[in-house]
Amino acid sequence: MEERKQRIYKWTAMGVLVLIILMLVTLESCVKDPIIESPTHTSCGTPLDLSLPNFFPPMSVPGENPLTVEGVFLGRNLFYEPMLSGDNSQKCADCHHQDLAFSDTVRFSKGIDGFVGTRNTMPLSNLGYGSKFFWDGRAPDLEHQPIFPIVSPVEMHEDIYHAVQELQASEKYRGLFYNAFCDSTVTVERLNFALAQFMRTIFSYNLKMAPGDVGRQSRNPIEERGFQVFIDEKKGDCFHCHAVNIFTTNFEFANNGTYDGTGDAGLGGQNGNPADLGKFKTPSLLNLIHTAPYMHDGRFKTLREVIDHYDTGFHVTPSTDPNLLRKHTDGNGKPVARSWTEQDKQDLIFFLSRLTDDRLRSDSTLFNPHQ
Ligand code: HEC
Ligand code: HEC
Numbered sequence: 001m002e003e004r005k006q007r008i009y010k011w012t013a014m015g016v017l018v019l020i021i022l023m024l025v026t027l028e029s030c031v032k033d034p035i036i037e038s039p040t041h042t043s044c045g046t047p048l049d050l051s052l053p054n055f056f057p058p059m060s061v062p063g064e065n066p067l068t069v070e071g072v073f074l075g076r077n078l079f080y081e082p083m084l085s086g087d088n089s090q091k092c093a094d095c096h097h098q099d100l101a102f103s104d105t106v107r108f109s110k111g112i113d114g115f116v117g118t119r120n121t122m123p124l125s126n127l128g129y130g131s132k133f134f135w136d137g138r139a140p141d142l143e144h145q146p147i148f149p150i151v152s153p154v155e156m157h158e159d160i161y162h163a164v165q166e167l168q169a170s171e172k173y174r175g176l177f178y179n180a181f182c183d184s185t186v187t188v189e190r191l192n193f194a195l196a197q198f199m200r201t202i203f204s205y206n207l208k209m210a211p212g213d214v215g216r217q218s219r220n221p222i223e224e225r226g227f228q229v230f231i232d233e234k235k236g237d238c239f240h241c242h243a244v245n246i247f248t249t250n251f252e253f254a255n256n257g258t259y260d261g262t263g264d265a266g267l268g269g270q271n272g273n274p275a276d277l278g279k280f281k282t283p284s285l286l287n288l289i290h291t292a293p294y295m296h297d298g299r300f301k302t303l304r305e306v307i308d309h310y311d312t313g314f315h316v317t318p319s320t321d322p323n324l325l326r327k328h329t330d331g332n333g334k335p336v337a338r339s340w341t342e343q344d345k346q347d348l349i350f351f352l353s354r355l356t357d358d359r360l361r362s363d364s365t366l367f368n369p370h371q
Pocket of ligand 2: 135230235236237238239240241242253254255256258279280281282283284285288291293294295296297306307310321323324352
């Protein structure tokens with residue numbers, strides 16, 4: 001009798017142990033990072049010929065996510081797809097409006113729960129030429145960027161696996177995923193990859209900022225005056241960061257004096273490097289008349305306010321860029337007014353307001369495909 005009891009105890013104990021192990025294994029698979037997934041894509045579809053104008057430099061595309069007609073079309077559908085949000089009410093394009101160069105009019109865009117974040121919606125163009133995305137560069141590449149707004153509690157606030165299930169349940173999306181990846185299975189990685197492909201096809205340029213003769217010939221005399229202020233080291237001195245190229249940026253991160261030593265520290269807040277405190281992604285200056293308000297926190301409503309910031313309004317901290325700090329401050333780190341006249345400033349503002357690309361805003365390959 002005793003022996004039987006002992007056997008029962010032994011088996012029960014082993015059963016409990018097996019159960020615990022099973023539970024741990026299930027838990028483990030539940031908490032796996034949604035961003036890191038084993039590759040589920042297959043290169044498939046028709047290679048996309050971008051036929052970019054010859055003044056565009058070649059764009060490097062990651063080998064594992066080549067641009068295809070079908071992949072870009074899937075990404076375009078997803079960019080305009082409210083199913084990617086928690087209550088199926090918000091799409092990427094609700095904050096990134098094509099007629100606003102894929103930016104928004106408000107200081108902080110509202111997410112599905114009515115909450116707002118602390119950063120201004122960035123315009124989207126020429127993304128394939130940069131690395132590191134967001135004002136603080138926290139997304140290492142475009143393939144890892146889309147999931148951030150989808151799962152963000154102040155943006156689309158969706159469980160990524162729920163979004164995947166919803167797309168999988170849709171016959172239309174099963175077809176679109178099949179066309180893009182030769183397999184109708186929806187995965188987080190394929191979702192990110194297709195959105196990345198679509199975003200790589202958003203191009204914008206303005207030849208008034210092209211280097212050399214092309215630029216000179218594209219500017220009228222008043223624009224030329226503004227451009228000269230832009231490149232004059234004693235006046236605008238803007239070109240160190242907003243490079244003289246068709247994109248109007250060097251795609252780097254810099255501290256342009258918006259950081260006063262407290263609050264949002266941008267890149268430095270992200271990577272913990274003191275030299276990077278207050279550095280933000282240098283934005284493009286294209287389409288400025290459509291992308292206000294300005295800066296990472298949308299603090300300026302007008303270009304006039306931006307110019308006044310660069311004149312004597314910027315903050316000086318140890319990581320403020322030397323191109324601003326050393327040249328345009330007194331010995332005590334106080335901004336010193338530049339040697340520019342009121343006319344210079346107005347010419348510069350006029351020039352900036354002319355860096356618009358109306359072609360981008362009416363490019364029908366970027367329209368909402370669901371309409
Ligand atoms: C609620 C508004 C909102 C929605 C919805 C939204 N975004 Fe954004 N987007 C932003 C804001 C704000 C930023 C800047 C955030 C930051 O820097 O922390 C941003 C930044 C970006 C950037 C970085 C651009 C650059 O130059 O570094 C990309 C790319 C982007 N969004 C794509 C998307 C995609 C794709 C979706 C849909 C899956 C989406 N966004 C949905 C507001 C939004
Ligand atoms: C040291 C590098 C640097 C210099 C020099 C510089 N900028 Fe900037 N600029 C930046 C960075 C970085 C940002 C984003 C800062 C932020 O979001 O807080 C920015 C933002 C802007 C914006 C806002 C764009 C947007 O989409 O929000 C405008 C406009 C602008 N700069 C124009 C100029 C002009 C005009 C000059 C010359 C008078 C100039 N910049 C000089 C780096 C620089």
